[in-house]
Amino acid sequence: MTIRAVRGVHDILPGEGEKWRRVERIARDVFDSYGYEEIRLPIFERTELFARTIGEATDIVQKEMYTFEDAGGRSLTLRPEGTAPVCRAYLEHGMHKLAQPVKLWYLSSFFRYERAQAGRYRQFWQIGAEAIGSDDPAVDAETIVLLADLLDAVGARDVRLRISSLGSPEARAAYRAELQAHLREHRAELSSDVRERIDLNPLRAFDADDPGTREVMAGAPRLLDRLSDEDAEHFAEVRALLDRAGVAYEVDSTLVRGLDYYTRTVFEFESAALGAQSGVGGGGRYDGLVEALGGPPAPGCGWAAGIERILLASDDAGGAVSGPPTSTPPVDLFVAFTDLTRRADAFGLTAEARRAGLGAQMELAGRSLKGQLKQADRVGARFVAILSVAGAALKDMESGEQRDVDRVAVLREVLRGRGAA
Ligand code: AMP
Numbered sequence: 272m273t274i275r276a277v278r279g280v281h282d283i284l285p286g287e288g289e290k291w292r293r294v295e296r297i298a299r300d301v302f303d304s305y306g307y308e309e310i311r312l313p314i315f316e317r318t319e320l321f322a323r324t325i326g327e328a329t330d331i332v333q334k335e336m337y338t339f340e341d342a343g344g345r346s347l348t349l350r351p352e353g354t355a356p357v358c359r360a361y362l363e364h365g366m367h368k369l370a371q372p373v374k375l376w377y378l379s380s381f382f383r384y385e386r387a388q389a390g391r392y393r394q395f396w397q398i399g400a401e402a403i404g405s406d407d408p409a410v411d412a413e414t415i416v417l418l419a420d421l422l423d424a425v426g427a428r429d430v431r432l433r434i435s436s437l438g439s440p441e442a443r444a445a446y447r448a449e450l451q452a453h454l455r456e457h458r459a460e461l462s463s464d465v466r467e468r469i470d471l472n473p474l475r476a477f478d479a480d481d482p483g484t485r486e487v488m489a490g491a492p493r494l495l496d497r498l499s500d501e502d503a504e505h506f507a508e509v510r511a512l513l514d515r516a517g518v519a520y521e522v523d524s525t526l527v528r529g530l531d532y533y534t535r536t537v538f539e540f541e542s543a544a545l546g547a548q549s550g551v552g553g554g555g556r557y558d559g560l561v562e563a564l565g566g567p568p569a570p571g572c573g574w575a576a577g578i579e580r581i582l583l584a585s586d587d588a589g590g591a592v593s594g595p596p597t598s599t600p601p602v603d604l605f606v607a608f609t610d611l612t613r614r615a616d617a618f619g620l621t622a623e624a625r626r627a628g629l630g631a632q633m634e635l636a637g638r639s640l641k642g643q644l645k646q647a648d649r650v651g652a653r654f655v656a657i658l659s660v661a662g663a664a665l666k667d668m669e670s671g672e673q674r675d676v677d678r679v680a681v682l683r684e685v686l687r688g689r690g691a692a
Pocket of ligand 1: 550
């Protein structure tokens with residue numbers, strides 16, 4: 272029996288690498304231009320970090336975390352998301368003492384034990400941004416425009432943005448009770464799943480698919496209508512700024528995000544080019560998160576976007592991601608040898624060529640000279656050096672011309688030939 276990869280994970284094979292690199296490159300450029308700095312954090316954290324911030328009653332904490340005990344008896348969890356770890360690091364490294372907001376981005380993989388299906392994995396990759404230390408609505412708008420720009424730059428198709436506001440925790444608590452009353456009143460029409468979660472997580476009912484629940488939710492009170500004046504004003508300002516930046520959106524009062532730490536602005540980008548799993552990226556404001564971790568008040572806002580989904584949403588025959596491949600690094604020199612006694616010399620020449628800044632490869636599989644020339648052609652080598660007992664020859668793969676050269680002159684000849692090309 273061969274050992275196969277675990278369910279829900281995927282390999283990124285060499286042929287796909289360029290697509291990934293392209294998205295990463297574009298993300299880096301966009302983040303640079305917005306003044307974000309990269310942060311790289313551990314793959315696992317204390318379980319408590321996620322339980323305390325994401326919320327005990329959420330799907331992630333209840334059923335999706337990869338939690339394990341290490342040999343020292345600590346409960347650790349493979350990170351299911353990036354915001355809580357970034358806030359942990361912000362606090363731990365005293366970033367609240369820097370000029371605010373601190374703008375950070377990351378590109379890493381995350382882990383959730385979800386039902387695996389097209390576009391949904393148990394290990395997946397996210398690009399994320401967090402701006403911590405300001406509650407200015409311009410921060411919300413800037414992070415949203417940033418993601419819109421990024422999706423545009425990679426060529427994601429048919430993208431739609433929905434936004435809403437969850438208000439303050441107080442408004443949300445009062446609303447929650449009101450929503451629970453509504454759900455209890457219509458208990459019989461709800462799916463069993465939603466019915467079971469009336470006490471624990473009533474807002475999730477907005478995400479339900481079954482017709483009965485959807486009908487009940489259509490008549491449900493909306494949090495957006497229960498915002499405090501201050502929160503409503505904040506939301507209006509975010510919308511005005513998006514309008515000013517020319518970013519189209521729909522206000523969707525049914526938008527709830529599956530994590531407890533959100534306050535005020537929440538948003539989601541979807542692509543109609545995707546199937547059932549249409550979410551490309553989403554996020555929102557989390558004004559109490561740093562404080563919940565024991566820090567000073569440090570309101571923040573951010574998002575995460577799935578790289579697999581971005582690729583799916585951008586991928587078509589002529590699509591930007593699968594478009595003209597950017598150049599693979601050139602192979603200036605392929606070092607061949609006709610006799611095993613020349614192998615060490617070939618190895619030395621290859622190393623020397625690389626140190627001189629050339630793209631160099633050597634024969635590694637014991638091929639015949641004919642096979643080696645074929646291999647050199649396959650990798651797109653510009654020159655082939657052929658080392659033999661008699662000496663050295665240099666073949667120009669462009670002209671096909673081959674001539675004997677002094678062994679000590681090989682590198683100089685290649686450097687000159689390359690310069691001339
Ligand atoms: P979330 O952290 O749940 O708001 O997710 C943000 C984005 O990450 C989503 O819009 C997806 O693009 C991506 N994402 C979340 N979960 C998964 C998953 N299990 N597999 C692939 N992508 C995911």
